[in-house]
Amino acid sequence: MLNTRLVKDTLVKRSTFLLLLISLSVVVIIAVGLTVKSIPLFEYSNIFQLLTDKVWAPMKGSFGFLPFIAGTLAVTLISLAIAIPLCILTAVYLTEYASDALKNMMLPLVNILAAIPPVLYGVWGVLFIVPLIQLYIAPIFGVVTSGYSVLAGGIVLAVMIFPIMISIMVEVLQTIPYELKAASLSLGATKWDTIKHVILKKAKPGIIAAIVLSTSRAFGETIAVLMVCGNVPKVPTSIFDAGYPIPALIANNFGEMMSIPLYESALMFSALLLFVIIFIFNLISRLILRRLEGGLDG
């Protein structure tokens, strides 16, 4: 009797271990697969030139990634500029001021925002943000634009990263010990003084981790950005210019790339670029968050 139970136990142990190995090997498969596929491009041109060349003309054999890198950076920076202040203030409000009832209403709403698929953000961007920019925002600055711009991409991305930023920031802010706030308040500081000088200072590493994690989310977002950015392979010079972020490049060109040598390799290289950047960003922020969590336990 005991024997069959032990056999079962061992069997489960072995098979689940195998599942673990297989799932984790995905990291290796992605890294190796993309690198191998990128090699032809490296042989054709050196990496420094690829990253700094402005001309993207695969038909003529010139693969400059700068417009795409610039496009990605532009939308990401715009989205961060919008999301960071809004999210910090909202998270602080939820943890320091809001009643439990309000918190119990807001956090589920934020969860819904997180559950909305990217394509719906894209639809919203096309129907709401793009016309808003074209008809109302751009004319204020005296600019004529179709509305399909890096600004549109940035706004849509900002809303997309609200949920992840807010939920992590709320978690981080909740780890601040009550004694610390009480000490500051008892010295006659106002609540806002306490937030500025005590809470935010103490929560800084966690907040940075939340921002880094959201940045990597913004980097990899594909379809929503592709729908609203205009997709012109040029370095954008104003926020009303069209841009062409890296993920959109991959998604847009997969069908036709097979016919041109090196094209596939170039797209795989851009996927590799995304993977490496996002991997590093995620690793850093997760390590910070983990240390904070560990500090709480101990």
Next chain:
Amino acid sequence: MDNTKRRLISEKIAKGFMHLSGITVTASLFFIVGTILYKGLPYLNWEMVSQLPKGGFYIGKEGGILNAILGSLYLAGVATALSAFIGIPISLYLNIYLGTKSKVTQFSKLLFDVLYGVPSIVYGAVGFGIMVYFGIRASLLGGILTVTLLTIPIVVRTVDELIKTIPEDLKNVTLSLGTTRWELAKVMLRSIRAGLLTAILLAFGRAIGDVAGVLLTTGFSDNLPKYIDEPAATLPLAIFFQLSSPIPEVQGRAYASALVLTIIILIIVVCTHILQSKQKNRR
């Protein structure tokens, strides 16, 4: 006195900004759902959701998006089932067999956290590369595999959070009765049953909404897939394609399709919420 006044004023200003931020964040959700509802509702009708695209559908003639709705449900359903069958055991293995203090557990959890952040377009590109290598064409199978890989980290992480909420005492008492770890795992699974469904629903929600992964691996088809090696339509892709059409009729259908997807997602969110409060009440 002056100083106090200034500080109280800045407190008021700061609070005002916080209210404003909170309202902006919440309002963005209502703007999104509201825009889709407003634009999609006029075009939504029974024909849209009950029929396959007919000839001339993409120039505004008759038909519906049943192919995309069912394609998405097939794909997300199978992929979620697979990722649950792979993800839940992995989480149990890490927490029960190895224990939370083990270096392997910590390393694996870190890797799953990182994998969770890898965008679906990267999974799609790798999946595409592998399919080209083996000479497989874009198909339901390719999509299912890609989306399964995408959702495994979600399941592992959510189940991991659930296991953390199980009291250590339960574990110790069960083991002290002389159970094997597998029997302990079964006991633990029972106590987080409601939560497991949450994990599965979360994965399903992500799977049904994913575009970038399926764009490269699943293709698109006007017919329902009869076999797993045929290309299949998915709802998000149908929205994307129809929206880029210049014909107003077709664009209208894109809005209606977006509304259908929104409704599916909202149903999932509500179910998740109910299950979550159920899980909380058990404790």
